[in-house]
Amino acid sequence: MSLLNLFKRDATRRTTLYSGHVVSDSARCVQCGICSYNCPIEIDVRAFVWRDEAIKNSECLTCGECVIRCPRGVLRFTQTDLFERRGE
Amino acid sequence: MRYVIIGSGVAGYAAIEAIRSVDQAGEIMMISDDPHGYYSRPGLAYYLTGELQDKTLYPRTQDHYQKLKFSFLKGRVTRILRSEHALELDGKSRLNYDKLLIAVGARALPLEIPGSKLEGVVKLDHFADARNILKLAKSSRTAVVVGGGITALELTEGLLARGLKVHYLLRSDRYWSNVLDERESKMVQGRLQAEGVELHYHTELKEIIGKKNRVAAVQLKSGQTIKCDLLAYAIGIRPCLELVQDIDLNLDRGILADEHLQTNDPDIFAAGDVAQVFDPLSGRAVLDSLWNPAREQGQVAGMNMAGRKTAYLKSPPFNVTRLAGLTTTIIGAVGRGRDEDIVGIARGDSETWRDLPDALVAQNGFDINHMRLLIGEKTLIGAIVMGDQKLSWPLQKMIAGGADISSIREKLMVPEAPIADLIADFWVTWRKQAAL
Numbered sequence: 001m002s003l004l005n006l007f008k009r010d011a012t013r014r015t016t017l018y019s020g021h022v023v024s025d026s027a028r029c030v031q032c033g034i035c036s037y038n039c040p041i042e043i044d045v046r047a048f049v050w051r052d053e054a055i056k057n058s059e060c061l062t063c064g065e066c067v068i069r070c071p072r073g074v075l076r077f078t079q080t081d082l083f084e085r086r087g088e
Numbered sequence: 089m090r091y092v093i094i095g096s097g098v099a100g101y102a103a104i105e106a107i108r109s110v111d112q113a114g115e116i117m118m119i120s121d122d123p124h125g126y127y128s129r130p131g132l133a134y135y136l137t138g139e140l141q142d143k144t145l146y147p148r149t150q151d152h153y154q155k156l157k158f159s160f161l162k163g164r165v166t167r168i169l170r171s172e173h174a175l176e177l178d179g180k181s182r183l184n185y186d187k188l189l190i191a192v193g194a195r196a197l198p199l200e201i202p203g204s205k206l207e208g209v210v211k212l213d214h215f216a217d218a219r220n221i222l223k224l225a226k227s228s229r230t231a232v233v234v235g236g237g238i239t240a241l242e243l244t245e246g247l248l249a250r251g252l253k254v255h256y257l258l259r260s261d262r263y264w265s266n267v268l269d270e271r272e273s274k275m276v277q278g279r280l281q282a283e284g285v286e287l288h289y290h291t292e293l294k295e296i297i298g299k300k301n302r303v304a305a306v307q308l309k310s311g312q313t314i315k316c317d318l319l320a321y322a323i324g325i326r327p328c329l330e331l332v333q334d335i336d337l338n339l340d341r342g343i344l345a346d347e348h349l350q351t352n353d354p355d356i357f358a359a360g361d362v363a364q365v366f367d368p369l370s371g372r373a374v375l376d377s378l379w380n381p382a383r384e385q386g387q388v389a390g391m392n393m394a395g396r397k398t399a400y401l402k403s404p405p406f407n408v409t410r411l412a413g414l415t416t417t418i419i420g421a422v423g424r425g426r427d428e429d430i431v432g433i434a435r436g437d438s439e440t441w442r443d444l445p446d447a448l449v450a451q452n453g454f455d456i457n458h459m460r461l462l463i464g465e466k467t468l469i470g471a472i473v474m475g476d477q478k479l480s481w482p483l484q485k486m487i488a489g490g491a492d493i494s495s496i497r498e499k500l501m502v503p504e505a506p507i508a509d510l511i512a513d514f515w516v517t518w519r520k521q522a523a524l
Binding site for chain 2: 025026027028029030031032033034036037046047050069071072073074
């Protein structure tokens, strides 16, 4: 990977972090709690997923720990959009 | 009005939430002989690997329970007295009900070979089983795992994570042959071997040999002996029907329920692994042992119990799991034939996956990223996505929504077709049309 691509990848990651939030697909979730367990600021991520809601907690750092740790691919980042649909 | 729910799994809990959303005043009671109440049963796999702690497995706190205003009664229902609208508890006391939900789940089929009662012979049904495995693993070096499907792998990986040497016995020539194709089985097997699991093909257990009432070795039908301290089995599950055997409820392999989750008794409902529910996809009543259908069935049963007529529309079966560290999504019908390692259906399994549809198979693999599609005349019938999960959500929606893929069907059928790209492009257009 070239140096330019490395910068590009890092920039994309940063953009995702500041302009994104975590959304869920509750049909994939089994409420195991790995997401909540690994959240550094103890947001109960699993409770949002049960309600089929995005993780819209103002304290969320969008660090991505829950996204990475979920063994079932329940969580993913998406661009923040105030007019988006529920669960998207 | 008194609602009684037998069973503390997700179907039962979802029913309570649904009832409370309609009826604020009625009395709700949940009865279970599992002292742990409601917890994430699929999460036990991650408890075994050490990815989470036992207390993490409880999705709800006492606060939640208090808000729902229901009582939990630890006990065993020994009889259902339909004509009296009553339950007999622990062979002694009685409890009346107005509406009853049976959500008692399924349990592991027993291993019926000599030595199966020895200490060190384990299964993974409940919290207590997981705790028992962890306790025994501390004093064990080697484990043998028999069975198929997801649970056998969960046991394998859990024991491996606890530092045990694991032998995995397979009856046939590959892993989960009725759901995965040859290549997918090989991917999983290769990863297990890389993790240090010793795989034994075409192997059947003859007996478990004990020493001082504890597992010491297993003998195979071939005559070979493997020394071990633990024998873990997952050879399938069976709905718990003991309670409903002689009360004239319509039964097949599970309790037969209509689209309202109602049995032939208008005041008795069934949901979750114990229920055999009418499926519009196959036109027959099928068993599922999946978390999300159990939750949905519980919700629908709860609404109907509280008088809000609601129909359960079964989506194409869908499950996500981790096979040898590889996130895998199985959607719709992808399997073929039967798996010699499983009797009945395995946990995390759905019977629909095993119906071989009249469909053609297109597939594409990228090292550990793999996708297989089952293509019908105009629609996608099923898909398996292993590794990269970006396309599993679109595929799930396209299969559930019956997307007409005629425009890309020919291209998908070309050998070595870039099926991931074709699906991704198609999704962009279809999504707009379907307003998703």
